[in-house]
Amino acid sequence: MANAQNLSIALVHYPVYDKNGDLVATAVTNLDIHDIARSGRTYGISRYYIVTPVVEQQKLVEKIRLHWLEGWGATYNPKRKAALETIQIESSIALALADIEKRTGKRAKTVVTGAAGRPNSISFKELSGLLEEPEQPYLLLLGTGWGLSKEIFDQSDYVLEPISGGGDYNHLSVRSAAAIMLDRLFGR
Amino acid sequence: MANAQNLSIALVHYPVYDKNGDLVATAVTNLDIHDIARSGRTYGISRYYIVTPVVEQQKLVEKIRLHWLEGWGATYNPKRKAALETIQIESSIALALADIEKRTGKRAKTVVTGAAGRPNSISFKELSGLLEEPEQPYLLLLGTGWGLSKEIFDQSDYVLEPISGGGDYNHLSVRSAAAIMLDRLFGR
Numbered sequence: 001m002a003n004a005q006n007l008s009i010a011l012v013h014y015p016v017y018d019k020n021g022d023l024v025a026t027a028v029t030n031l032d033i034h035d036i037a038r039s040g041r042t043y044g045i046s047r048y049y050i051v052t053p054v055v056e057q058q059k060l061v062e063k064i065r066l067h068w069l070e071g072w073g074a075t076y077n078p079k080r081k082a083a084l085e086t087i088q089i090e091s092s093i094a095l096a097l098a099d100i101e102k103r104t105g106k107r108a109k110t111v112v113t114g115a116a117g118r119p120n121s122i123s124f125k126e127l128s129g130l131l132e133e134p135e136q137p138y139l140l141l142l143g144t145g146w147g148l149s150k151e152i153f154d155q156s157d158y159v160l161e162p163i164s165g166g167g168d169y170n171h172l173s174v175r176s177a178a179a180i181m182l183d184r185l186f187g188r
Numbered sequence: 189m190a191n192a193q194n195l196s197i198a199l200v201h202y203p204v205y206d207k208n209g210d211l212v213a214t215a216v217t218n219l220d221i222h223d224i225a226r227s228g229r230t231y232g233i234s235r236y237y238i239v240t241p242v243v244e245q246q247k248l249v250e251k252i253r254l255h256w257l258e259g260w261g262a263t264y265n266p267k268r269k270a271a272l273e274t275i276q277i278e279s280s281i282a283l284a285l286a287d288i289e290k291r292t293g294k295r296a297k298t299v300v301t302g303a304a305g306r307p308n309s310i311s312f313k314e315l316s317g318l319l320e321e322p323e324q325p326y327l328l329l330l331g332t333g334w335g336l337s338k339e340i341f342d343q344s345d346y347v348l349e350p351i352s353g354g355g356d357y358n359h360l361s362v363r364s365a366a367a368i369m370l371d372r373l374f375g376r
Binding site for chain 1: 370
């Protein structure tokens with residue numbers, strides 16, 4: 001059975017495309033932090049990395065995190081505390097990978113996700129099989145804005161098949177996509 | 189195969205519980221509107237009802253809807269327009285059911301959802317089977333706040349099994365839960 005403890009998620013705010021195809025750093029949004037942390041905790045993933053090189057944005061995430069972990073929020077809603085404990089802020093995907101290597105002693109394999117179909121992508125079932133390997137960490141990369149840069153796709157170890165709803169419309173929010181991915185991998 | 193056109197969703201803002209177990213009307217949130225509309229459109233459901241008896245809240249939803257359907261948003265992001273076209277505002281669950289009956293000529297069967305397990309709940313597979321019946325509409329009721337009132341559970345035709353992530357933590361956002369439910373019903 002696929003082991004969720006072998007999986008970490010990175011929500012990447014740079015390098016991603018904007019509407020015009022330019023590379024930008026997107027702003028962190030509060031509900032991305034909460035929703036994906038709650039989904040991640042429900043399915044038992046290892047870490048949820050918020051990746052942004054923008055120092056002010058890192059401070060904002062840390063402020064939200066501490067509010068729920070140590071501030072008034074920790075008493076008001078302990079369930080939210082348990083979810084946000086999985087959050088870690090990193091400046092880049094490389095630093096998130098370095099953190100996984102420090103924790104586990106192994107370099108994580110990267111799995112990139114996107115709404116468009118690509119050649120050589122692996123299915124959810126194949127990824128689920130890979131996550132059965134003992135002690136091999138994986139990092140699932142989720143893009144914000146209009147998606148992860150071509151460079152990230154080219155450098156990743158695996159590309160995951162897009163989620164299809166059966167029709168030609170395929171514009172889930174990153175929060176919804178993350179929830180569905182985790183359920184397909186671990187929710188049975 | 190389960191027919192998504194037989195399914196509508198109602199996001200219910202009253203009657204739901206607050207943290208203290210009192211019945212309240214919760215506030216509509218912008219991302220509940222967008223995320224669930226996008227998930228609903230991806231899987232091809234019939235309607236997405238936003239249920240609130242609070243007139244000011246109905247006006248707010250209508251303002252958001254029109255911004256994306258007819259205002260600046262329709263040109264800026266046509267994909268969002270396609271999602272928000274499924275939205276309809278109703279004052280109560282009864283009026284959402286009346287609207288379905290007007291459109292289809294049949295009374296919808298109600299399916300209530302919640303995070304806690306209950307006796308006599310049906311599985312996703314069983315609901316998927318029910319959605320194969322030709323021309324029998326179903327209305328999936330999603331609660332906000334701390335969940336739908338006991339009365340709604342008692343009056344509903346079916347209770348859907350809760351989503352489990354395998355562990356003891358089960359606190360998905362309503363946006364994530366809706367996405368996972370639609371994927372389990374229609375996403376293969």
